[in-house]
Amino acid sequence: xxxxxxxDVLLVxxxxxGLRAAIAISEADAGLSVAIVSKVYPMRSHTVSAEGGAAGVxxxxxxxEEHIYDTISGGDWLCDQDAVETFVKEAPEELLRxxxxxxxxxxxxxxxxxxxxxxxxxKTRTWFAAxxxxxxxxxxxxxxxxxxxxxxxxxxxxxxxxxINDGCVQGVVAIELATGxxxxxxxxxxxxxxxxxxxxxxxxxxxxxxxxxxxxxxYRAGAPLKDMEFVQYHPTGLPFTGILITxxxxxxxxxxxxxxxxxxxxxxxLGTPQPKPVLRSMELGPRDRLSQAFVKxxxxxxxxxxxxxxxxxxxxxxLGEKVINARLPFVRELCLKYENIDPVKELIPVRPVVHYMxxxxxxxxNGATPLKGLYAAGEVACVSINGANRLGSNxxxxxxxxxxxxxxxxxxxxxGQQAPNRRQILAQALDEETRLHDQFLQKSGxxxxxxxxRDEMQTTMEKGAGIYRRGDLLTHTAGKLIELxxxxxxxxxxxxxxxFNTELVSALELSFMLDVAECITHAALQRTESRGAHQxxxxxARNDERFLAHSLVYRQTDGRPRTEYLPVTITRWPPGERVYxx
Amino acid sequence: xxxxxxxxxxxxxxxxxxxxxxxxxxVPLRKDWVVLDALNYVKDKxxxxxxxxxxxxMGICGSCGMMVNGEPKLTCATFVSEYMPGPVSVEPLxxxxxxxxxxxxxxxxxxxxxxxxxxxxREEERRVVDGEYLQTPEQADTFRQxxxxxxCLLCYAACPVYGLDPLFTxxxxxxxxxxxNTDSRDQGTNERLDILSQxxxxxxxxxxxxxxxxxxxxxxxxxxxxxxxxxxxKEWIKSLLMPWGGR
Numbered sequence: 001x002x003x004x005x006x007x008d009v010l011l012v013x014x015x016x017x018g019l020r021a022a023i024a025i026s027e028a029d030a031g032l033s034v035a036i037v038s039k040v041y042p043m044r045s046h047t048v049s050a051e052g053g054a055a056g057v058x059x060x061x062x063x064x065e066e067h068i069y070d071t072i073s074g075g076d077w078l079c080d081q082d083a084v085e086t087f088v089k090e091a092p093e094e095l096l097r098x099x100x101x102x103x104x105x106x107x108x109x110x111x112x113x114x115x116x117x118x119x120x121x122x123k124t125r126t127w128f129a130a131x132x133x134x135x136x137x138x139x140x141x142x143x144x145x146x147x148x149x150x151x152x153x154x155x156x157x158x159x160x161x162x163x164i165n166d167g168c169v170q171g172v173v174a175i176e177l178a179t180g181x182x183x184x185x186x187x188x189x190x191x192x193x194x195x196x197x198x199x200x201x202x203x204x205x206x207x208x209x210x211x212x213x214x215x216x217x218x219y220r221a222g223a224p225l226k227d228m229e230f231v232q233y234h235p236t237g238l239p240f241t242g243i244l245i246t247x248x249x250x251x252x253x254x255x256x257x258x259x260x261x262x263x264x265x266x267x268x269x270l271g272t273p274q275p276k277p278v279l280r281s282m283e284l285g286p287r288d289r290l291s292q293a294f295v296k297x298x299x300x301x302x303x304x305x306x307x308x309x310x311x312x313x314x315x316x317x318x319l320g321e322k323v324i325n326a327r328l329p330f331v332r333e334l335c336l337k338y339e340n341i342d343p344v345k346e347l348i349p350v351r352p353v354v355h356y357m358x359x360x361x362x363x364x365x366n367g368a369t370p371l372k373g374l375y376a377a378g379e380v381a382c383v384s385i386n387g388a389n390r391l392g393s394n395x396x397x398x399x400x401x402x403x404x405x406x407x408x409x410x411x412x413x414x415x416g417q418q419a420p421n422r423r424q425i426l427a428q429a430l431d432e433e434t435r436l437h438d439q440f441l442q443k444s445g446x447x448x449x450x451x452x453x454r455d456e457m458q459t460t461m462e463k464g465a466g467i468y469r470r471g472d473l474l475t476h477t478a479g480k481l482i483e484l485x486x487x488x489x490x491x492x493x494x495x496x497x498x499x500f501n502t503e504l505v506s507a508l509e510l511s512f513m514l515d516v517a518e519c520i521t522h523a524a525l526q527r528t529e530s531r532g533a534h535q536x537x538x539x540x541a542r543n544d545e546r547f548l549a550h551s552l553v554y555r556q557t558d559g560r561p562r563t564e565y566l567p568v569t570i571t572r573w574p575p576g577e578r579v580y581x582x
Numbered sequence: 583x584x585x586x587x588x589x590x591x592x593x594x595x596x597x598x599x600x601x602x603x604x605x606x607x608x609v610p611l612r613k614d615w616v617v618l619d620a621l622n623y624v625k626d627k628x629x630x631x632x633x634x635x636x637x638x639x640m641g642i643c644g645s646c647g648m649m650v651n652g653e654p655k656l657t658c659a660t661f662v663s664e665y666m667p668g669p670v671s672v673e674p675l676x677x678x679x680x681x682x683x684x685x686x687x688x689x690x691x692x693x694x695x696x697x698x699x700x701x702x703x704r705e706e707e708r709r710v711v712d713g714e715y716l717q718t719p720e721q722a723d724t725f726r727q728x729x730x731x732x733x734c735l736l737c738y739a740a741c742p743v744y745g746l747d748p749l750f751t752x753x754x755x756x757x758x759x760x761x762x763n764t765d766s767r768d769q770g771t772n773e774r775l776d777i778l779s780q781x782x783x784x785x786x787x788x789x790x791x792x793x794x795x796x797x798x799x800x801x802x803x804x805x806x807x808x809x810x811x812x813x814x815x816k817e818w819i820k821s822l823l824m825p826w827g828g829r
Contacts, residue, residue: 112716449630
């Protein structure tokens with residue numbers, strides 16, 4: 001029999017955005033009951049992996065105006081400018097709030113917060129906690145959340161579906177992994193905070209849990225996904241593991257070299273090489289441009305052939321052991337521990353790896369989606385402040401600012417709602433229980449393996465929807481994804497246990513990823529221009545006349561995506577050209 | 583170098599098995615493979631029913647702690663080749679109830695963590711508009727080491743006291759309490775002291791030091807426990823000399 005529980009506001013996901021939202025709700029109205037439902041313990045969430053830092057204007061020689069302009073121009077004018085203004089204005093206070101909760105930000109000698117330069121930012125405004133910023137931010141939020149008794153956690157519960165009654169989202173169906181029990185958790189408002197979907201690609205910095213769950217949940221429930229074609233590659237990941245070597249390594253003075261030992265970025269209109277790092281120039285140019293330069297080098301045979309395909313090199317040797325140990329201890333630790341390379345003495349082989357989704361569930365400035373009662377914040381959402389390309393160190397403040405805003409908005413909404421109609425909701429939950437049994441737990445006879453389908457999905461996405469795209473290749477990928485969707489129906493689980501059935505979780509995640517992959521591919525096919533992270537070799541120019549607009553992908557009744565467009569909000573900054581290195 | 587190695591992995595499904603047993607798998611031996619990669623090979627190619635936790639594969643999420651040849655390890659940071667010629671035994675973390683295969687129940691730790699109040703306690707909270715609490719790099723250094731705990735729980739699996747007495751608060755939770763106690767911004771030491779100086783708190787520790795030895799993040803929980811005993815003892819003496827309350 002189905003278990004049922006109910007709360008005022010329910011969060012799916014317990015990473016940075018989810019925890020920030022939960023605290024915001026409790027602070028706004030201590031009487032509201034808050035639930036965090038997460039497939040992992042909150043402190044395992046992927047926020048933990050963010051290394052570099054969090055942007056927020058604090059220096060007297062910096063201004064909100066400049067942070068806004070860097071973000072908008074870096075995003076190739078696809079950002080909503082009202083959203084960026086809100087974001088930039090609220091980021092410093094959110095970072096200060098974190099400080100008041102104990103976040104160990106790195107300091108200046110006089111005890112004030114220290115900031116460092118970061119790629120794409122013209123002024124020095126990136127707050128950091130050594131090179132474990134995401135880790136400290138997440139643990140500070142998690143530990144702070146423990147003091148709020150109104151927050152109930154459902155740790156290691158996997159959400160399979162949103163519950164909708166009368167056009168209003170009113171809860172979720174989730175599997176308690178430890179027991180296999182299927183449970184309906186009812187709420188007056190639901191906030192999705194599940195992060196990104198990097199795992200739809202083969203080379204990615206994203207943790208294994210980043211499977212686009214929240215995006216697919218919203219999409220299936222009828223909410224549109226916005227700007228999904230914009231997938232950010234990080235130019236410096238370790239091959240095989242996808243471990244990210246933070247931009248900070250370049251901000252401290254690291255060089256990118258091709259196989260001839262040449263700083264090749266100077267050939268791509270990114271400035272001239274200087275011995276010391278220059279903001280927005282060369283190695284500190286924007287991520288998309290650096291990743292694109294890699295493909296060009298590869299085409300010209302100037303990359304090295306490694307065990308896992310072509311690589312270039314990150315050179316830190318000239319910084320010396322002292323600087324590396326003091327400023328980049330985590331970078332050295334990662335290289336030594338996971339690739340057996342010492343950056344003090346050796347070159348680090350790197351390649352572009354999928355890092356971040358600019359796109360996500362369509363929301364307004366308060367995290368509200370077009371579906372009543374459904375909110376989203378963090379990487380799963382698209383407000384949009386990141387436009388066609390996110391600047392490094394904007395994602396951590398984003399999840400704080402919009403996590404808090406979504407939390408407050410959902411709290412206000414929930415406070416004015418009647419308790420949901422349980423009978424209606426429960427009927428849907430029972431349907432979902434039946435689907436899970438029929439489709440996965442009790443089905444036999446199929447021959448497909450989850451890992452085979454996943455590998456094929458990742459390969460076709462890399463090929464068709466990777467750093468450079470072309471119409472015919474995208475069409476091929478779209479067709480392949482439909483084939484994989486069909487084959488998903490023939491997956492048979494080896495595991496029939498109710499306790500911690502991680503194979504069932506993998507199957508459900510794969511199904512989410514296939515939906516998200518279809519959205520990315522469809523939106524990329526429709527956008528016949530090049531902008532930021534979306535580069536079409538068959539349409540190499542930006543086309544503001546047609547595409548100064550957000551794509552919105554809706555799910556049709558046959559399960560296939562349909563794309564519409566929504567004009568970008570331009571307030572004070574008319575579209576210009578993105579210029580770097582001058 | 584041989585090209586294959588044998589893994590001896592704990593299997594347990596409470597719905598089917600009376601007690602945990604071992605299953606062996608032969609996996610490719612590759613120089614850059616960690617134990618977790620070998621387990622994922624098994625799950626993806628050989629036996630989809632093998633269950634274990636993992637996420638970041640870069641030693642920061644704290645999910646993949648297991649016993650490798652009897653030692654608590656992060657399996658994402660432990661090369662298989664270190665165990666040549668094998669076999670390599672992979673078991674769930676010691677001292678925790680086993681739920682399934684390599685997955686243990688860690689809810690006890692979460693309860694203990696909450697109990698030690700691991701958050702900044704202030705008599706009066708500062709307003710955001712008034713800016714940050716000043717803290718010099720030296721002040722930050724005094725607690726930084728303790729703040730590195732990733733909650734992987736290898737220290738609990740290594741702790742002989744926790745093995746015998748599950749009421750013991752344990753290394754990571756005490757280190758995190760001390761993380762806040764030694765933070766110049768915090769004013770909650772006394773509140774935490776009352777919790778930690780109970781019998782099942784720090785007095786259980788006999789300073790074996792295994793917790794510090796196995797920590798993959800170079801946190802020193804044994805040191806935290808000793809620091810804390812000293813503070814508690816001082817407070818106790820103070821309370822004898824000034825029974826009207828010297829705090």
